[in-house]
Each structure stands twice: as C-alpha cells, then as structure tokens.
Amino acid sequence: AKGLLERAIREQPTETQYYGMLAQVYDELGDQDKALEMYKLALVQDPDDSMTRISLAQYYYDLGKQEEAFEQLREAFADPDLDVDPKMQLLLGFYQMTQDAGAPPSARIVEESHALIAVLKKAHPQSGKPFSIEGDFLLREGRHAEAREAFRQALVFEQDKYPIWSALLQLDMQLADYAATHADAEQAIELFPTQPEFHLYNGIALSQLKKHQEAIEALLTGRDLVVDNEPLLAQFWSSLGDAYNSAEQFQDSDRAYERALALNANDISVLNNYAYYLSERGEHLDKAETMSRRTVDMAPGVSTYLDTYAWVLYKQGKYADARIWQEKALAAGPPEGVLLEHYGDILFKLGDAQGAVEQWKKAKAAGDASDLIDRKVGEGRLVE
Numbered sequence: 001a002k003g004l005l006e007r008a009i010r011e012q013p014t015e016t017q018y019y020g021m022l023a024q025v026y027d028e029l030g031d032q033d034k035a036l037e038m039y040k041l042a043l044v045q046d047p048d049d050s051m052t053r054i055s056l057a058q059y060y061y062d063l064g065k066q067e068e069a070f071e072q073l074r075e076a077f078a079d080p081d082l083d084v085d086p087k088m089q090l091l092l093g094f095y096q097m098t099q100d101a102g103a104p105p106s107a108r109i110v111e112e113s114h115a116l117i118a119v120l121k122k123a124h125p126q127s128g129k130p131f132s133i134e135g136d137f138l139l140r141e142g143r144h145a146e147a148r149e150a151f152r153q154a155l156v157f158e159q160d161k162y163p164i165w166s167a168l169l170q171l172d173m174q175l176a177d178y179a180a181t182h183a184d185a186e187q188a189i190e191l192f193p194t195q196p197e198f199h200l201y202n203g204i205a206l207s208q209l210k211k212h213q214e215a216i217e218a219l220l221t222g223r224d225l226v227v228d229n230e231p232l233l234a235q236f237w238s239s240l241g242d243a244y245n246s247a248e249q250f251q252d253s254d255r256a257y258e259r260a261l262a263l264n265a266n267d268i269s270v271l272n273n274y275a276y277y278l279s280e281r282g283e284h285l286d287k288a289e290t291m292s293r294r295t296v297d298m299a300p301g302v303s304t305y306l307d308t309y310a311w312v313l314y315k316q317g318k319y320a321d322a323r324i325w326q327e328k329a330l331a332a333g334p335p336e337g338v339l340l341e342h343y344g345d346i347l348f349k350l351g352d353a354q355g356a357v358e359q360w361k362k363a364k365a366a367g368d369a370s371d372l373i374d375r376k377v378g379e380g381r382l383v384e
Contacts, residue, residue: 050075050082054090070112077119084124091116091133095140113137128157132164139167144174162192169201181205196225196232204239212247219243234263238270245277253277271295272308279312288312296325303333311342319349337368341376348382356382 053076060069077087094113098106114137120130131154138147148171154164165188172181185202192198199222206215223236237260244253257274260267275292278284292312295305306329313322326343333339344359360376363369375383 050079051086054086066108066112070115073112073116074119077116078123080123084120084127084129087116087120088129088133091120095133095136110137110141126157128154128161128164132158132161135164135167139171144171147171148175159191162195165192166197169198173201173204178205178208182209194225196222196229196236198222199225200232200236200239203236203243207239207243207246210246212243215243216240216247216249230263234260234267237263238267238273241270242273245273250277250281266298268295268298268305272305275312276308279308279315282315285312285316289316301332303329303336303339306332307339307342310346314342314346314349319346322346323350335362335366337363337366337373338370339363340366341369341373344376345382353380 053072057069057072057076060066060072073090076082091113094109098110098113114134117130117134117137124130131150135147135150135154138144138150148168151164151168151171155161155168158164165184169181169184169188172178172184181201182205185198185205188195188198189202199218203215203219203222206212206218219236219240223233223240226233226236237256241253241256241260244250244256254274257270260270261274264270271291272295275288275295278288279292289309289312292305292309296302296309299305306325310322310325310329313319313325323343323346326339326346329339330343340359340363344356344363347353347359348356357377357380360369360373364373364377372383
C-alpha cells in the first residue's frame with residue numbers, strides 16, 4: 001500500500017487525499033516524522049483541505065500535542081465549505097470523552113469544545129446544530145439558564161426536532177419558569193399534537209399559574225394520548241391529583257392519587273402530597289399517617305416529608321410526637337415559613353404559647369406562611 005501511494009503522489013502531486021492516506025500508513029508503521037511530513041505536504045498543496053486538517057488534528061491528539069491539534073481543528077471548523085455534520089461528529093466525540101468533565105485533560109477539552117462551537121456558529125450561521133450541542137455541554141455543566149437559551153436558539157433553525165423541544169421544556173421546569181413552560185409547551189403541542197409529554201408540561205405549568213381548570217383539561221388530553229407507558233401514565237395521574245386538589249375537587253383528586261399509586265406504589269411525591277392534603281382536610285388520617293411514614297422511611301432527612309409526617313401526627317392529636325418530627329424537619333433544611341408556622345402551632349397545642357408566638361414571628365419573617373399568620377402573631381393564639 002505504501003509503494004502504491006508513493007507512486008500515486010509522484011504521478012498526481014496535487015491530489016491531497018493520497019498524502020493523507022500515506023500519512024496514516026506511516027503512522028501505523030510507527031514512522032511519526034514521515035506521517036507529519038505527509039500531512040504538512042498535503043496542506044502545502046491545498047491549505048483549504050479541511051478534512052486533512054481534521055486528520056492531522058487526530059494525529060496530534062494521539063501524540064498528546066493538544067495545542068497543535070486544537071489549532072488545526074479551529075482552522076477546519078472555520079471553513080464554511082466543510083459541512084457542519086463531520087464537525088458535529090467530532091464535538092459529539094468530545095462530549096462523550098468528557099463525561100467526567102472537570103478532571104484533566106477533560107476540563108481542557110470541554111473548554112476547547114466551547115471555543116470550537118463559537119467558531120462553528122460563525123461558519124454556519126443558518127444552522128441550529130452548534131447551539132444544540134452547546135446546550136448539551138452547558139446542561140451537563142449545570143449552567144441551566146444558558147443551556148435553555150442555547151436550545152431556544154437551536155429551535156430557530158431546527159423547529160421540527162422533538163428532542164430539542166423536550167430539553168427546552170425540562171429546563172423551563174428546572175428553572176421554575178412556569179410562564180415560559182406554558183408558552184413553550186403550547187408551541188411544542190402545535191408541532192407535535194400527539195406527544196403526551198408536552199401536554200404534561202403544559203398541565204403542570206398551568207397548575208402553577210393557578211389556571212386550575214385549564215391545567216386539568218391539558219392533563220386529561222395528554223393522559224388519553226399515552227400508549228403502553230405506565231411510568232408516564234402514573235405521572236399524569238399524579239399531576240391530576242395535584243391539579244384537582246388545587247381546584248378543590250377533592251374526590252377527583254383522591255381518585256387520581258389512587259390511580260397513580262396503583263401504577264407505582266412507591267411514588268414518594270404522590271405518597272407525600274396525598275397524605276398532606278388528607279391531613280389538611282382532616283380526612284382518612286390513619287391512611288395519611290401510613291403513607292407519610294413510608295416517605296420518611298424511604299427518604300430520611302428530607303424536610304418536606306418530615307414536615308408532612310409531623311403535620312399528620314398533629315392532626316391526629318399526637319402533639320408530643322409531632323413536635324419531635326417537626327424539630328427533625330427544621331433541622332433537615334432551611335427555615336421555611338410553613339415549617340416554622342407548623343412548629344408554632346404544635347407548641348401552642350403543647351401549652352407553650354410564648355414559644356409558639358416566637359415561631360410564628362419567625363414564620364412571618366421567613367415568608368411562605370399561611371394567610372392566618374398575621375392573626376396568630378397579633379392575637380398570640382392559635383387561629384384555625
């Protein structure tokens with residue numbers, strides 16, 4: 001093969017592909033100096049041969065010469081005549097190589113990937129692909145707001161790509177931006193009306209925006225589109241339980257939670273929410289206690305679950321036990337208003353009015369307490 005390639009180069013010295021092929025042969029034979037000479041000769045013949053630059057970059061990477069490799073890639077990525085897809089393949093390779101981003105040399109490759117993405121955007125201004133891979137890198141780095149913006153830019157050019165819409169909506173939810181979740185979900189539904197996932201996002205967002213009947217309609221529409229996917233169906237029933245409860249349709253709410261638990265008996269969020277809402281209504285308290293106790297056993301040290309369990313015990317009149325669990329809830333997380341208010345209510349029932357007022361004042365200062373907090377502080381007594 002070596003002799004044939006050398007003859008081909010003598011006969012057709014301007015055909016740069018032969019130089020690259022011969023470079024690979026020399027590399028395999030362990031003659032790295034000759035391999036490098038061939039790559040350089042190819043680029044003398046045709047400085048715009050970007051595929052050769054990519055091969056040379058791979059050669060440099062194999063030798064551990066990262067700076068030289070990166071320089072060749074930057075040149076190749078800046079070439080608008082070289083298609084965007086082979087460049088994307090390289091970036092995807094870097095993404096997979098750096099799954100444990102942060103450890104050398106991964107951190108450097110991540111940094112260089114961002115630099116190459118910036119070059120790619122300039123070389124291919126009408127493509128959403130550079131923004132899409134940028135979103136993947138940013139998401140993995142925990143830069144959620146920037147990742148969302150990258151995916152949003154990708155959709156300007158790649159509007160028909162389901163995975164990008166899915167990534168965007170997940171980030172809307174992670175950022176608790178429910179107005180954006182609703183707006184983006186509506187757009188996604190127009191493009192993909194039969195995809196239940198987008199109706200789920202829409203329903204959850206509408207519920208958070210206090211548009212309870214619209215939320216229920218969105219969730220029912222999405223639920224009826226689910227085919228052979230029990231985990232997703234369980235999510236719909238769980239979200240319907242939340243939405244019905246917010247709309248004060250308690251029978252429907254209980255039924256929805258029961259359907260969710262029939263599909264996934266260990267859904268910790270359903271167990272917690274269902275138990276808490278039953279305790280708020282003072283109904284089926286033994287059932288609420290059993291469900292809530294399971295959550296604190298399954299996930300010990302989570303303040304939300306501990307608070308629910310304490311509150312169920314409080315509603316059962318087990319004030320001393322409630323105090324123990326409420327103190328665990330307060331020790332487990334930041335002092336939220338609702339947790340402090342619950343603690344004050346428990347102390348009042350235990351005969352410690354002064355301690356109760358102290359906690360209610362803290363709850364009022366922290367925010368997120370109930371509408372009754374002003375009266376509790378002002379009157380110095382439990383108002384229910």
